[in-house]
Amino acid sequence: MKLGFVGVGKIATSVVEGIFKAKINVKEIILSPKNKNNVKVLKNKFSRIKIAKSNQEVLNKSNWIVLSITPKVGKQILKKLKFKNSHTVLNFISTIHNQELKRIISPAKKIFKIAPLPMIKHNLGPIIIYPKNKVIEGFFNKLGKVIATSNEKENKKLWVMTSFMATYFEIFNTAHKWFLRKGINKNKSMEYLNHLFKALNNVTIKNPNSSMDKVIKEFQTKDGINEELLSRTKKSGVFKNLNKGFDKIYNRVK
Ligand SMILES: NC(=O)c1ccc[n+]([C@@H]2O[C@H](COP(=O)([O-])OP(=O)(O)OC[C@H]3O[C@@H](n4cnc5c(N)ncnc54)[C@H](OP(=O)(O)O)[C@@H]3O)[C@@H](O)[C@H]2O)c1
16 A cells, blocks of 8 residues: 555554554655655655655555644645545544535545544554545554544544643642642652552453443542542532533534
8 A cells, every 4th residue: 555645744644654653564654844854754754665756746656635723723734735536535634524525625535534643653542534445444543542433423423532631731730849849859740640540440441331420430539638629629610611612522523
């Protein structure tokens, strides 16, 4: 397979890194020339990478095409590109859906919406695929945990949680900064928090069928400090606002 990338930003770079880490057998990876720095770093790091002179050259030289540009750029450039009927298109663009894309890039019609996350670089994390397809799922299975659906509404709902990453890190960072303000050194803070968050994630990984409400109850002691912090956080409206935020993101991606 010859895999071409139109757009070589953060997520495309992570996917290319992930492909080489997983030792996936791709014949060639062809990158669009923008952003020069990312392209140069990847070219220097891996053999089998070619840099195209234009976006059109990426399409001409590849049979699988990854669209990894922002929605705004996509709307500007895609209509000017000549796709082939035989192209398989992997659409990473959050707010351009497959139906709309099909109209823009006709005659290409084998289009899959894919949501990789930066952790794909380490072959970790969920990868949403719509619609289901054995070949596409087989490829991404080596790069992380595939969550495939043939229900478009479900696909759009799953995409909402791809917005959660920075907020998750902000929660981590709030604890980290509190430690630093209180004089705990950086290494000790990171060591403590990394082990805490990893072990907490493990609770739900090990018990996927437990009720989350029950787990939350089990991690509180009557009149204890977990109960107090949760109650204070709830009262401050954090969780209500988080839910409102998810609704807003859903409106954007649906
Ligand atoms: N980041 C994520 O975790 C993630 C996850 C799932 C899906 N996505 C989706 O993936 C897409 C890319 O996201 P990203 O985070 O990788 O953004 P990004 O880092 O901004 O990457 C977009 C890349 O497109 C390049 N570009 C701009 N104009 C171009 C043109 N005319 N032709 C070719 N390339 C052009 C940019 O180059 P310059 O830097 O030189 O401007 C940039 O490197 C978005 O649609 C996003 O919704 C992202």
